[in-house]
Amino acid sequence: MSELIFEKSHEGRRAVYFPECGVESVSLPEKYARTSPAPLPEVAEVDLVRHYTNLSRKAYGVDNGFYPLGSCTMKYNPKINEAAAALPGFTHMHPQLDEADAQGCLEIMYKLSRSLCEITGMDAITLQPAAGAHGEFTGLSLIGAYLRDNGMSARTKLIVPDSAHGTNPASAAMNGFTIVNIPSTPDGFVDLDALKNAVGDDTAALMLTNPNTVGRFDRNILEISKTVHDAGGLVYYDGANLNAIMGIARPGDMGFDVVHLNMHKTFSTPHGGGGPGSGPVGCKSFLEKYLPSPLVCEDNGKYTFFTPEKSIGKVQSFYGNFLVYLKAYCYIRVLGGTGLKQASENAVLNANYMLEKLRDTYDIPFEGSCMHEFVMSLDKLKHETGISASDIAKGLIDNGIHPPTMYFPLIVHEALMFEPTETESRETLDNAVEVMKKLYETAKTAPDTLHAAPVTTPVGRPDETAAVRNPILKY
Amino acid sequence: MSYIPGTARERAEMLADTGCKSIDDLFSCVPESVRLKAPLNLPEAQTEFEVLSDIESIAAKNRQYKAIFRGAGAYNHFIPEVVKSLSSRSEFVTAYTPYQPEVSQGILQVIFEYQSVICRLTGMDVSNAGVYDGASAAAEAFAMCRERGRNKLITFSNIKPQVLSVLKTYACSAGAKVEVIACVDGLADLGALGCALDDTAACVYIEQPNYYGLIENAQDIASLVHEKKAKLIMGCEPVSLALLKTPAEYGADIAVGEAQGLGLELSFGGPYLGYMASTTANMRKLPGRIVGKTTDSEGRDAYVLTLQAREQHIRREKASSSICSNEALCALTATIYCAAVGREGLIEVASQSYSKAHYAAKLFSAIPGFGLRFSGEFFNEFITDCPCDAKKIMSALAERSILGGKILDCGRILWCVTEVNTKAQIDEVASILKEVTAV
Ligand SMILES: Cc1ncc(COP(=O)(O)O)c(C=O)c1O
Numbered sequence: 001m002s003e004l005i006f007e008k009s010h011e012g013r014r015a016v017y018f019p020e021c022g023v024e025s026v027s028l029p030e031k032y033a034r035t036s037p038a039p040l041p042e043v044a045e046v047d048l049v050r051h052y053t054n055l056s057r058k059a060y061g062v063d064n065g066f067y068p069l070g071s072c073t074m075k076y077n078p079k080i081n082e083a084a085a086a087l088p089g090f091t092h093m094h095p096q097l098d099e100a101d102a103q104g105c106l107e108i109m110y111k112l113s114r115s116l117c118e119i120t121g122m123d124a125i126t127l128q129p130a131a132g133a134h135g136e137f138t139g140l141s142l143i144g145a146y147l148r149d150n151g152m153s154a155r156t157k158l159i160v161p162d163s164a165h166g167t168n169p170a171s172a173a174m175n176g177f178t179i180v181n182i183p184s185t186p187d188g189f190v191d192l193d194a195l196k197n198a199v200g201d202d203t204a205a206l207m208l209t210n211p212n213t214v215g216r217f218d219r220n221i222l223e224i225s226k227t228v229h230d231a232g233g234l235v236y237y238d239g240a241n242l243n244a245i246m247g248i249a250r251p252g253d254m255g256f257d258v259v260h261l262n263m264h265k266t267f268s269t270p271h272g273g274g275g276p277g278s279g280p281v282g283c284k285s286f287l288e289k290y291l292p293s294p295l296v297c298e299d300n301g302k303y304t305f306f307t308p309e310k311s312i313g314k315v316q317s318f319y320g321n322f323l324v325y326l327k328a329y330c331y332i333r334v335l336g337g338t339g340l341k342q343a344s345e346n347a348v349l350n351a352n353y354m355l356e357k358l359r360d361t362y363d364i365p366f367e368g369s370c371m372h373e374f375v376m377s378l379d380k381l382k383h384e385t386g387i388s389a390s391d392i393a394k395g396l397i398d399n400g401i402h403p404p405t406m407y408f409p410l411i412v413h414e415a416l417m418f419e420p421t422e423t424e425s426r427e428t429l430d431n432a433v434e435v436m437k438k439l440y441e442t443a444k445t446a447p448d449t450l451h452a453a454p455v456t457t458p459v460g461r462p463d464e465t466a467a468v469r470n471p472i473l474k475y
Numbered sequence: 476m477s478y479i480p481g482t483a484r485e486r487a488e489m490l491a492d493t494g495c496k497s498i499d500d501l502f503s504c505v506p507e508s509v510r511l512k513a514p515l516n517l518p519e520a521q522t523e524f525e526v527l528s529d530i531e532s533i534a535a536k537n538r539q540y541k542a543i544f545r546g547a548g549a550y551n552h553f554i555p556e557v558v559k560s561l562s563s564r565s566e567f568v569t570a571y572t573p574y575q576p577e578v579s580q581g582i583l584q585v586i587f588e589y590q591s592v593i594c595r596l597t598g599m600d601v602s603n604a605g606v607y608d609g610a611s612a613a614a615e616a617f618a619m620c621r622e623r624g625r626n627k628l629i630t631f632s633n634i635k636p637q638v639l640s641v642l643k644t645y646a647c648s649a650g651a652k653v654e655v656i657a658c659v660d661g662l663a664d665l666g667a668l669g670c671a672l673d674d675t676a677a678c679v680y681i682e683q684p685n686y687y688g689l690i691e692n693a694q695d696i697a698s699l700v701h702e703k704k705a706k707l708i709m710g711c712e713p714v715s716l717a718l719l720k721t722p723a724e725y726g727a728d729i730a731v732g733e734a735q736g737l738g739l740e741l742s743f744g745g746p747y748l749g750y751m752a753s754t755t756a757n758m759r760k761l762p763g764r765i766v767g768k769t770t771d772s773e774g775r776d777a778y779v780l781t782l783q784a785r786e787q788h789i790r791r792e793k794a795s796s797s798i799c800s801n802e803a804l805c806a807l808t809a810t811i812y813c814a815a816v817g818r819e820g821l822i823e824v825a826s827q828s829y830s831k832a833h834y835a836a837k838l839f840s841a842i843p844g845f846g847l848r849f850s851g852e853f854f855n856e857f858i859t860d861c862p863c864d865a866k867k868i869m870s871a872l873a874e875r876s877i878l879g880g881k882i883l884d885c886g887r888i889l890w891c892v893t894e895v896n897t898k899a900q901i902d903e904v905a906s907i908l909k910e911v912t913a914v
Pocket of ligand 1: 071131165213279
């Protein structure tokens with residue numbers, strides 16, 4: 001049953017008791033006091049444990065099975081990372097501690113920043129952003145600050161390909177930029193002519209995802225960054241897809257000025273059912289002085305905070321999601337440079353393996369190999385059978401597989417985007433391929449069973465229209 | 476070490492199946508000129524055993540205090556074991572955002588419960604699923620209030636400096652304005668607010684309790700703000716809401732805050748959780764995820780991500796916020812914490828913090844030179860003068876493994892007391908203050 005914790009509440013039940021106060025109890029003057037107590041649940045510990053344990057059984061994580069959610073890099077989340085992040089030497093650290101008391105935390109921040117600079121080819125890094133989109137906001141703020149500082153406030157246009165993730169244009173708008181959408185080629189590549197037409201005196205920057213959101217590496221990457229630089233603009237790299245290129249190529253070497261990373265994708269930190277993530281931003285040295293405050297520097301084994309000269313200020317209260325990027329630090333230490341490269345190679349191998357096995361059955365809207373993920377279009381299937389990308393996704397659920405990303409990127413109709421990641425075995429991929437082929441047959445022969453999917457889950461497809469029309473957002 | 480299951484042989488066979496001769500072939504689209512020629516220059520790979528012991532030795536360089544009297548935006552509360560145990564279940568931990576509701580009912584229901592908890596604590600109508608932290612919640616709330624011609628946020632010098640810094644960063648990037656006005660006796664100055672409230676003011680942001688620990692006369696502020704057609708954003712510490720009048724009772728339009736106090740570890744500042752709740756009138760301006768209740772085709776209750784037309788993946792550059800990933804596991808932890816301590820427990824946490832802080836304030840302020848800076852009503856933080864270099868006090872406390880209050884720029888000390896601080900600890904601090912200043 002899906003009873004809420006509030007519905008299991010019984011007046012007077014308790015799960016937690018506190019020691020006697022020990023000092024005289026004083027009460028708050030009435031004029032400041034709330035009129036009635038907040039009606040929180042009242043349950044016993046066993047009620048609590050069963051309630052949330054049962055809810056956890058209605059959740060599906062990487063630990064439950066294959067999770068080829070494109071653009072999200074749902075790789076296995078090593079348990080050692082969790083152990084490191086549970087050490088009291090970290091969890092008990094107050095963020096208002098003096099530097100001298102938190103040398104271990106600063107050491108992690110410093111060493112991780114150095115490693116991320118090496119991996120991305122950047123000169124400086126902030127660990128403060130709490131997710132990818134927060135990194136985008138921060139990175140674009142650096143660009144804005146740089147332009148203002150150098151008398152280039154007239155550069156207000158931010159170029160974003162139509163294949164971009166929604167956070168890209170949204171982050172640009174938060175920074176007051178005007179968005180110029182440029183079309184992509186069918187492969188998701190930047191249309192060079194469109195780019196050349198779009199750049200000019202008013203160009204602030206280009207924001208690009210590479211490998212792109214169709215899962216392909218833009219072979220014109222150098223020409224792209226050069227085109228924007230020649231026009232006087234900067235280039236921003238959305239690093240969501242870094243899992244394809246670690247140890248193989250670096251955004252910094254491709255001419256990019258700013259990059260954000262997703263620790264909760266590439267660097268194996270778990271996604272927590274939506275977060276917390278961590279979205280460090282790297283930049284070239286000419287932008288370092290604008291980075292959020294503080295950064296860490298090292299002198300003879302002693303670590304200190306400093307505020308960059310023209311810092312944009314803070315983007316988060318303290319030092320970002322420390323425990324999250326601590327896990328990324330742990331991951332990088334375990335894999336080393338060779339291991340990271342191997343991870344990328346195998347991510348790309350796994351994706352291509354699946355792609356090859358599915359190419360004959362499903363429409364792949366491009367030629368050749370992919371990087372760490374690939375997109376298929378179910379447009380034709382939908383016209384022929386009425387079975388949509390979403391129907392196939394729901395069919396996968398009934399076969400114990402988490403669906404791929406649906407309807408993204410927007411440039412591919414009825415898109416399904418598979419990102420198997422490097423941590424899946426051949427059997428897992430073979431099974432997924434087999435299921436996908438079976439679903440294709442079902443689409444042709446018995447589409448109604450797919451319309452009805454999923455049937456193995458606690459609930460079927462929810463009525464989303466009703467949810468919007470009559471919003472019930474709390475108990 | 477590697478987390479790749481495939482053996483060398485399996486990988487070779489798979490490669491053959493792709494029609495490629497070598498792994499390098501798979502990367503043929505990467506221009507030669509940008510290919511790395513040398514391996515990444517990183518510390519050598521190590522086994523988990525080695526890495527963990529290295530990380531343990533780094534953790535050991537941090538100083539752990541047996542008692543903490545520092546708050547200033549992060550609060551040391553007791554976290555019941557059951558909260559940690561449940562929130563670390565790997566089905567929750569390793570899931571992505573619940574885009575597929577049928578396999579995510581557990582997570583969606585917890586977020587729905589979270590939204591309900593926040594509404595019950597704040598009295599507000601609607602809550603979102605949370606944002607990055609309390610400071611970004613305040614900045615997002617400002618964005619909700621901006622409209623053509625109304626581009627200014629007014630706040631006071633008594634809000635948390637870290638929140639002010641984030642508000643300014645977001646405002647500066649968006650071309651909006653933050654006006655900071657002075658305080659009287661540590662409290663918002665109504666006279667100055669009246670002058671600042673012109674018709675470019677979108678909203679006013681106050682904190683309850685404020686940075687100095689004081690409780691604001693939010694009623695008067697709310698009336699003034701609404702008279703001038705601006706909106707009131709209240710930054711409320713959620714544990715204090717077990718006792719304090721709610722932002723809804725004061726008439727706030729939006730309530731935000733740092734929810735770390737609800738069962739999240741201090742963790743050197745993150746991950747934390749920004750909560751955001753509003754009146755129904757502002758519901759469609761809330762950023763981020765919101766979960767709603769609906770039914771499936773068989774009439775069973777079901778939860779879904781809803782009102783998505785507000786969000787970046789639909790609205791793109793017209794979205795008011797770009798937030799995508801949030802702090803879901805922290806929201807889950809906060810929900811379980813609230814259910815674990817329950818209605819009576821949260822009141823107890825808040826009232827013990829309140830009583831002990833008042834006991835400490837009385838004791839400390841009786842020591843010569845440690846007078847209370849402000850006379851106003853406070854919750855669990857208060858500022859005392861300091862008759863000597865405050866660093867001297869901190870070192871003396873540190874010798875007994877006590878983390879003293881935060882030293883403010885003016886040399887005074889901002890103390891924080893919660894339910895975990897015992898009478899004996901408070902007495903010990905008082906006697907150290909006496910000792911240090913007696914000589
Ligand atoms: C290409 C791309 N950019 C940006 C983001 C946003 O990242 P986050 O969810 O961490 O904010 C995503 C996340 O799905 C993404 O796939």
